[in-house]
Amino acid sequence: MSISTELPSTHNHSNCINAALTMATQLCVERGVQLTSIRQQVLELIWTNHHAVKAYDLLERIKPLQSAAKPATIYRALDFLMAQGFIHRVESLNAFIGCCDLKTAHEQLLLICKQCKNVEERHADVVMQALVQELQNANFIAHSKAIEIQGICENCSQTLNTEIPA
Amino acid sequence: MSISTELPSTHNHSNCINAALTMATQLCVERGVQLTSIRQQVLELIWTNHHAVKAYDLLERIKPLQSAAKPATIYRALDFLMAQGFIHRVESLNAFIGCCDLKTAHEQLLLICKQCKNVEERHADVVMQALVQELQNANFIAHSKAIEIQGICENCSQTLNTEIPA
DNA sequence: AATTGATATGTTATATTGTAACAAATTAAC
């Protein structure tokens, strides 16, 4: 049995990378902050695919480019990218993904596929509105919201279904 | 300025502890699994209050009772207690809390107060229903759901409001 | 161009969180 570890073939990933980098560059100019080469390299490495990436994997991957890189190098870049909203931390994986929606910067739903490791970010406005209402009911002042769902994505469950004989 | 780190005075915490231990004991009998003394002690230590507790803090706290305790001692007990649904892992804190709702065992909303460190578990049925619908829309098969909100709880924001002069 | 202040990076060391692997002990079932 083969297992899908890819996104649908309709997905042209270079579009994702280009859009993210262009947008980040533009926003940094607007905000008067510096997208230094280390920060840009880390952002590009995170955007290698739609998997969540671990800090120490980033460290290994950046070493050919930045031979002096140490853990702090990566964590500082990650802190910057998170502060700017360019990436998300996936709490349940201790890992990081690129943010797919830099314009609205809503906090969103993360669908984490255990099979292919892709993480999909969804708007889920209905869920978010219900959540905001519930937080009001609780008189809770939210600073950050993380909704992380672990399971099997559509693509993987279809692949499994069609490849396992009855 | 004083800062509240307590629950409202209406809260009688020994009720929480007793209920949790009684229920856990009963469920272990029903399920034919062993609530050994280590496991029970860890569960009690988690229920010391409504804060999320870190594994290594539990290790320090259990040492007077179990002098041979090592990290694995704690992590095994935590694994057991999670498998039985007696505790939750708080992903965004790398910490653990007692589950307040052993009967229904719904996955719930965690409200994490940065001020007093208490973690409140809420049913939030509307949110959960919206979430289930959204997951159906996405054709995502969920195995676990974590909704973790960081912020300031009702009690702390009231305390702050009344104690900071205008 | 030199000075300054702010920001970013280099570097070392260490803290924190979590697991693997195998031996020994305990418990439950026969």
Added chain:
DNA sequence: GTTAATTTGTTACAATATAACATATCAATT
């Protein structure tokens, strides 16, 4: 009582993250 399964002890280490301080870079002003 013997056996099989489960639990615990123990050692070692892997993986994740931060503290602290030195150095370098950059941009704005003298």
